[in-house]
Amino acid sequence: MRRRCVWETMAGLTAALVVLKCCSVAAEVVTCSGIVPMVYRNDKISITDFGGVGDGRTLNTKAFNEAVYRIKHLRRRRGTLLYIPPGVYLTQSFNLTSRMTLYLAKGAVIKATQNTADWPLIAPLPSYGRGRERPGGRYMSFIHGEGLHDVIITGENGTIDGQGGVWWNIWRQRTLQFTRPNLIEFKDSRSIIISNVIFKNSPFWNIHPVYCSKVVIRHVTILAPPGSPNTDGIDPDSSSHVCIEDSYISTGDDLVAVKSGWDEYGIKYGRPSTDITIRRVTGSSPFAGIAVGSETSGGVYNVLAEHITLYNMGVGIHLKTNIGRGGIIKNITISDVYMVNVRKGIKIAADVGDHPDENYNPNALPVLNQVRITNVRGKKVQQAGLIHGLKNSPFTDICLSNINLHGSSSRRYVPWKCSYVSGGAIQVKPSPCSDLIHSGSCPIQGR
Numbered sequence: 001m002r003r004r005c006v007w008e009t010m011a012g013l014t015a016a017l018v019v020l021k022c023c024s025v026a027a028e029v030v031t032c033s034g035i036v037p038m039v040y041r042n043d044k045i046s047i048t049d050f051g052g053v054g055d056g057r058t059l060n061t062k063a064f065n066e067a068v069y070r071i072k073h074l075r076r077r078r079g080t081l082l083y084i085p086p087g088v089y090l091t092q093s094f095n096l097t098s099r100m101t102l103y104l105a106k107g108a109v110i111k112a113t114q115n116t117a118d119w120p121l122i123a124p125l126p127s128y129g130r131g132r133e134r135p136g137g138r139y140m141s142f143i144h145g146e147g148l149h150d151v152i153i154t155g156e157n158g159t160i161d162g163q164g165g166v167w168w169n170i171w172r173q174r175t176l177q178f179t180r181p182n183l184i185e186f187k188d189s190r191s192i193i194i195s196n197v198i199f200k201n202s203p204f205w206n207i208h209p210v211y212c213s214k215v216v217i218r219h220v221t222i223l224a225p226p227g228s229p230n231t232d233g234i235d236p237d238s239s240s241h242v243c244i245e246d247s248y249i250s251t252g253d254d255l256v257a258v259k260s261g262w263d264e265y266g267i268k269y270g271r272p273s274t275d276i277t278i279r280r281v282t283g284s285s286p287f288a289g290i291a292v293g294s295e296t297s298g299g300v301y302n303v304l305a306e307h308i309t310l311y312n313m314g315v316g317i318h319l320k321t322n323i324g325r326g327g328i329i330k331n332i333t334i335s336d337v338y339m340v341n342v343r344k345g346i347k348i349a350a351d352v353g354d355h356p357d358e359n360y361n362p363n364a365l366p367v368l369n370q371v372r373i374t375n376v377r378g379k380k381v382q383q384a385g386l387i388h389g390l391k392n393s394p395f396t397d398i399c400l401s402n403i404n405l406h407g408s409s410s411r412r413y414v415p416w417k418c419s420y421v422s423g424g425a426i427q428v429k430p431s432p433c434s435d436l437i438h439s440g441s442c443p444i445q446g447r
Contacts, residue, residue: 032243032277036191036216039150041081041101045070047089054087059113061092072097079150084108084158092118093181096145096153104158104197111161112142112203116170119181125210127238127261127269127298129356131179133171133204133230138178141185141208148189157221159198160184164228167203171229180204180230186212195219202231206251210237211271218245226286226312228252233283235259238271238298249283254318255310256281257291258300260327263360266297267326273298278305288318290334294353296327296366303332310339316381317345317373320352323390324360329368339378345405346373346385348395348421365393371423378405382414384430389420398423400432 045067046052052063071080079099086107093112096102104110121137124130131138142162145151153160162183170176183202186192190213198221199206206222209215217234224231233249236242237259249255260266260273278290289310292300310316316339319329339345350366368389378384384405389395398421407413407430418433425436 030279031245032279033216033218033245035241035243036193036214038193039078039101039152041076041079043074043076043078043080044083045080046083046085048085052089054085054089054108056088056090056111058090059092060089061094064091064094068095068097068100071100084110084155093120093140093142093144096143096148096151098148099150101152101154102143104155104160106156106158108155108158109161110143110159112163114163114166116166121178125187127266127271128295129262129265132262133179134176136178139181141182142203143184145186145189148186150191151186151189152193153184153197154193154195155197157196157198159200161200162202164201164203164224164231168228182206182208184208185210186215188212190214192216198223200224201228204230205232205235207234208237209239209242212239213241215239215242218243218247220247222247222249222251224251226252226284232257236273236276237295238269238273240274242276244276244278244281246280249281249285251283251285252287253285254288254291255283255285256305257288257293258303259293259295260298260300262295262356263297263324263326264364265356266295267364269298271298272301274301276303278303278308280307282309284310284312286314288315289313289339290316290337291318291320292329292332293320294322294325296321296329297325299328299330300332301328301330305334306336308334308337310337311341313339313342315344315347316342316378317347317376319348319368319371321350321366321368322353322355323350323362324355324364325353325366326361326364327366329366331370333372335372335374337376339376339381341380342378342382344383344386345376345378345381346387346400348387348398350388350390350393350395365390367393369396369398371395371398373399373403374401376403376405380408381405382407382411385416385432387416387418387421387433391420394420394422396422398436399425400428400436401426403428405430
């Protein structure tokens with residue numbers, strides 16, 4: 001029996017959030033979103049109460065800062081909702097505060113100023129040691145939160161627009177002085193929900209939870225042109241208990257990339273990404289669909305990605321690291337993936353990504369084991385797979401099962417390529433490299 005659901009909108013602003021009421025729950029949809037309960041805030045203010053003007057020309061930075069200041073000092077027990085009505089609200093970057101909901105009505109757009117001089121500089125992340133693109137600091141994300149808890153960004157599919165084109169051009173012209181800003185970043189924060197919002201044209205990475213715990217990102221749309229540089233969709237970074245579900249991502253870089261710090265800085269900081277769930281994500285990119293790395297120096301453990309649909313991709317599934325990274329990548333499970341028109345179906349490699357400086361330790365070798373990739377289907381896949389470990393740190397316990405990646409009839413078949421890898425393979429077409437075929441470490445399905 002099919003699950004029947006009724007969408008009800010709570011009356012007035014009291015009901016700001018749309019609640020999914022489900023009856024006849026014969027077949028529950030599997031979700032991890034319960035790690036952060038949704039909070040409905042009775043106390044509400046509007047950006048217009050602080051002089052906000054949604055004409056697309058007026059700069060609203062003062063209004064946003066005053067609204068957040070009010071919420072911070074009201075200290076309501078269940079927090080306060082900041083309502084953004086329909087309109088285009090141009091603003092510089094701004095900070096959020098704890099126990100706050102940022103709610104975008106249908107037709108509401110929060111748009112970033114294109115004057116790069118308006119963006120403040122902040123310190124580099126300790127697990128990176130410098131800006132990701134340039135030495136020194138980095139530009140603060142458009143919407144930023146640090147040391148916060150109980151924050152929600154949601155609405156009726158309103159839009160947060162980073163107007164990233166100006167930043168992409170600076171990057172292409174090689175005149176970038178500091179690392180470009182993310183669209184959304186939460187640092188050292190917990191109990192975060194991001195849902196029912198469109199994210200568009202980020203200057204750099206779109207959604208970046210770093211040193212966070214208990215983060216839910218679901219029902220979001222993330223858009224950037226395929227040629228936009230480094231516009232990753234969602235990058236959980238040295239974070240734990242992250243739930244990413246039911247979203248569409250089409251960007252110029254990886255759709256979802258799990259990270260944990262960069263070379264000697266990430267090794268020293270030592271904070272892994274753990275317990276990451278990625279489920280029911282659809283998208284396209286010239287780079288990877290589901291990625292781990294390449295910044296994995298703090299370690300990445302317990303990642304589950306399932307029910308993923310990918311179109312027009314560079315690489316479908318990409319686990320990537322490098323000499324000097326150190327870190328352990330362990331217990332990665334990826335299943336039920338469908339991909340069409342992909343350059344490489346599966347790539348697991350230890351020669352990917354650059355280094356922050358010349359001080360990395362070439363003897364800090366990554367360790368990668370316990371990887372399970374199962375139930376993968378693909379059409380128009382130019383090369384099914386490539387797995388390259390390191391001579392002094394081979395990839396071990398790699399299990400591939402029930403995988404069928406068809407090439408295009410108009411292209412020459414490119415075989416699997418492997419080195420320094422051991423594991424097993426069951427029902428994999430085209431046949432993988434012998435390193436996997438002759439090993440029995442792959443458990444038999446159904447047992």
